[in-house]
Amino acid sequence: MSLFQRGFDELFSSVSNSPYIMSNAANGNDNKKFKGDITGPGVPSRVIHIRKLPSYITETEVISLGLPFGDVTNLLMLKAKNQAFLEMNSEEAAQNMVGYYSTVMPVIRHHPVYVQFSNHKELKTDNSPNQERAQAALRAVSTSHVDTSLVAPSSVLRVVVENLVYPVSLDALCQIFSKFGTVLRIIIFTKNSQFQALLQYPDGASAQAAKLSLDGQNIYNGCCTLRINFSKLTSLNVKYNNEKSRDFTRPDLPSGDSQPTMEHPAMAAAFSVYGDVMRVKILFNKKENALVQMSDSTQAQLAMSHLSGQKLHGKSLRITLSKHTSVQLPREGHEDQGLTKDYSNSPLHRFKKPGSKNYSNIFPPSATLHLSNIPPSVMEDDLKMLFSSSGAMVKAFKFFQKDHKMALIQMGSVEEAIESLIEFHNHDLGENHHLRVSFSKSSI
Numbered sequence: 530m531s532l533f534q535r536g537f538d539e540l541f542s543s544v545s546n547s548p549y550i551m552s553n554a555a556n557g558n559d560n561k562k563f564k565g566d567i568t569g570p571g572v573p574s575r576v577i578h579i580r581k582l583p584s585y586i587t588e589t590e591v592i593s594l595g596l597p598f599g600d601v602t603n604l605l606m607l608k609a610k611n612q613a614f615l616e617m618n619s620e621e622a623a624q625n626m627v628g629y630y631s632t633v634m635p636v637i638r639h640h641p642v643y644v645q646f647s648n649h650k651e652l653k654t655d656n657s658p659n660q661e662r663a664q665a666a667l668r669a670v671s672t673s674h675v676d677t678s679l680v681a682p683s684s685v686l687r688v689v690v691e692n693l694v695y696p697v698s699l700d701a702l703c704q705i706f707s708k709f710g711t712v713l714r715i716i717i718f719t720k721n722s723q724f725q726a727l728l729q730y731p732d733g734a735s736a737q738a739a740k741l742s743l744d745g746q747n748i749y750n751g752c753c754t755l756r757i758n759f760s761k762l763t764s765l766n767v768k769y770n771n772e773k774s775r776d777f778t779r780p781d782l783p784s785g786d787s788q789p790t791m792e793h794p795a796m797a798a799a800f801s802v803y804g805d806v807m808r809v810k811i812l813f814n815k816k817e818n819a820l821v822q823m824s825d826s827t828q829a830q831l832a833m834s835h836l837s838g839q840k841l842h843g844k845s846l847r848i849t850l851s852k853h854t855s856v857q858l859p860r861e862g863h864e865d866q867g868l869t870k871d872y873s874n875s876p877l878h879r880f881k882k883p884g885s886k887n888y889s890n891i892f893p894p895s896a897t898l899h900l901s902n903i904p905p906s907v908m909e910d911d912l913k914m915l916f917s918s919s920g921a922m923v924k925a926f927k928f929f930q931k932d933h934k935m936a937l938i939q940m941g942s943v944e945e946a947i948e949s950l951i952e953f954h955n956h957d958l959g960e961n962h963h964l965r966v967s968f969s970k971s972s973i
Contacts, residue, residue: 575602575623576647577615583640584611588666590637591615594644597713597731597778598626603652604663616652629777633703635711684733685760686740687914688726694752699772701748702726709742710735714765716774720917727918729765761911763959765918766952773920793870795841796821797877798951802967803835803891804828805878808856810869822856824880835893840944876963877955892968896924896946899969900936904962912938919952921945925973939973 579591588606591613595601599622605614617623623646630644654660686706690697699717706712706728714729730736736759744757767776769785776782796819797806805824812818823829829850837848858869872878879887890899900912913923922941929935940946946968954966 572646573620573624574646574650575617575620576649576652577623578645578647579613580643582611582613582642583638586637588663592666593732594635595626598622604667605652605654606659606663614647614652625778628780633707633777636708682759684730684736685762686728686736687758687760688728689756690724691754691756692752693724695749697724697748697753699775706739709739713778714767714776716765716918718917718920727760727765761907795951797872798954800832801877801879803832805880806872808871810856813868820851820856839894839947841947890967892970894943894947895968896943897937897939897969897972898946898950899967900938901934901965902962903934904958904960907958916949921949927973937969937973
């Protein structure tokens, strides 16, 4: 065994009772010993059966297992049997939950628990004291949606690996951090010549436990030291599942290896700088072509003159006026495989109000972006980290001297600035603030 592998194992043994946290068969090995409600993985149900729970577990902790995947509509606790049944709001949410926990074993209070579909299609509960506690927990969760701020500043951790002698992979970090809770999303990147990661748990308690246990620990013997802080970000936005980023709640995400086709949100965000986008349609036989309907012809001309010829994902955009006067929505009962999206009520609209100041802030694409609606708690490093997390280079940053709700950020190129605007315009920064991003006429 090599020296650095031994060090990795030492770190692992200090935080794990099992040699390997992530397992493709995490939920299947114990089925033969169990005589209860067993349904094979191929029979989906809204009801989830959870086994091997620690005896001192709370209702809220069980509910938190399901919250990342959708609303939890009912709960049945069987504490004497160390089991629980969780009813999700949809079968799709339940499938995402079981699919996720089949690859990353959920851990509650240092105990691995087992998750599978139940053969019950819905939960019927009575008015016993146990059930009253469960219903009270459900009501509290639906009211507050689990206020983790009481436990920790954030459920997102910023991880810096110092003294990087040996490479550290995304999977290795997942393996280490999964001991303290379910890792929902993770992004790794290099910033200021340092290997860094952003990692999101479903709750602040898991993030707090991971920080307390791992901050200052070495991944490998004598090197690769973890420095962990809470991030100001409330959530991570992951576009691709690959070796640089992973959203475990969205196994359907593309890998990003192939040349991306046109995407509705990307087109809507890019064109929204120059007018309000009403509808976007990706062409059936030419997925790299799209129709974008603006609210009027002036806005269409503005978008065409400013965006045509600009590069997006390495390819030049070619924009012309269409012979079609509008994009037709599919008739009721006729699906078009999701090729047409209606954005008439989109929060991306900038020009709804007559005389909006956005009319006077229309500029051609540039490497410098104008940011606004920044909450007071978000600092320069938080925003630089956010814009670096997509793999782009941040060259410079400056808050406005008289108004810290606004800032300028300079990206590595105009192409990176366009991609960053698409990615982060309307991004939720917490405290009821959604980031506003536009092109700047000034540079830093």
